[in-house]
Amino acid sequence: MVEQVRVLDGHTMAEPARQKPAAAAGAILVxxxxxxVPVALLVxxxxxxxxxxxxxxxxxxxxxxxxxxxxxLLSGKLVVDTLSSLNRLVWGLSIGVVLGVAFGMAMALWRQVDAALGVTVHVLRAIPPITWIGFSILWxxxxxxxxxxxxxxxxxxxxLLNTYAGVKQVDVIYLRAARNLGAHGFLLFRDVVLAAALPSILTGLRVSLGLAWILMVVGELIAVPAGLGDTLMRAQDYDQTDRMLAYMILIGFYGYLSDLLLAAVSHRLLRWQRGIEG
Structure with missing residues (x-):
């Protein structure tokens, strides 16, 4: 292969021809x-x-x-536990996402809503969710x-916080340019505000997904008759360390898979955005 060269400040520099083998090696190494590494640790x-x-x-x-x-898995217990847990996780995460995005948008777009809810939101978010266990069972x-x-x-x-931050960071130049091109109302909100805030919203979603797995297990440890967390608690009660550790790793694996799926969806939705690839 013939290398291409270019001159910069009197020095001859090689074009990317020499970098391609290193890039290929890095693509294989990752x-x-x-x-x-995980396989080696297991061995x-x-x-x-x-x-x-x-x-x-x-x-x-x-x-x-x-x-x-x-x-x-063969007995069907794992399938039942997984579906039960996923049902709770999907419902809880969906409600949390809808409420968080709605309130975050409202607080970011309307100063009066921000003033009315700001203090309350910051006080409530500082309270760990697990401290609500007693009230959740009572209610x-x-x-x-x-x-x-x-x-x-x-x-x-x-x-809420990631949505709020994403909307607040929308560059006013984008808004002015869109208005000059005739965008108003919902069109302006969808194509400019929501699009610009989407990376921050998706970041909040990935954080929320990780928290949802944790709180799903916490909730199942004390309040439900079936699920991954319930099996984990029963294994602990009966000193079944193999089942207990197996389900701990299984929950972590499920969380990893769900994060991979969300990352793939985020990459597709943000294909217009170019960042650092590594």
């Missing part, structure tokens, strides 16, 4: 690291348990965890509703 963990370095009773080997998950009893209530409390404020 997926290898993403898969290889080392398995070896350490089998060699007696780590007591199996307190920290079971990965093979025991996979066997536990496989048995629950809603046992079942899905208290768990959904906790998820809503944990997700509404990140959505």
């Amino acid at each position: 997926p290898v690291l993403r898969i290889g 080392l963990w398995e070896i350490a348990v089998r060699a007696g370095i780590i007591p199996a009773r307190f920290f079971p080997a990965p093979s025991a965890l996979f066997a536990e998950i496989w048995a629950d 809603f009893g046992l079942g899905n509703r208290p768990a959904i209530f906790l998820i809503v409390l944990g997700t509404v404020f990140p959505m």
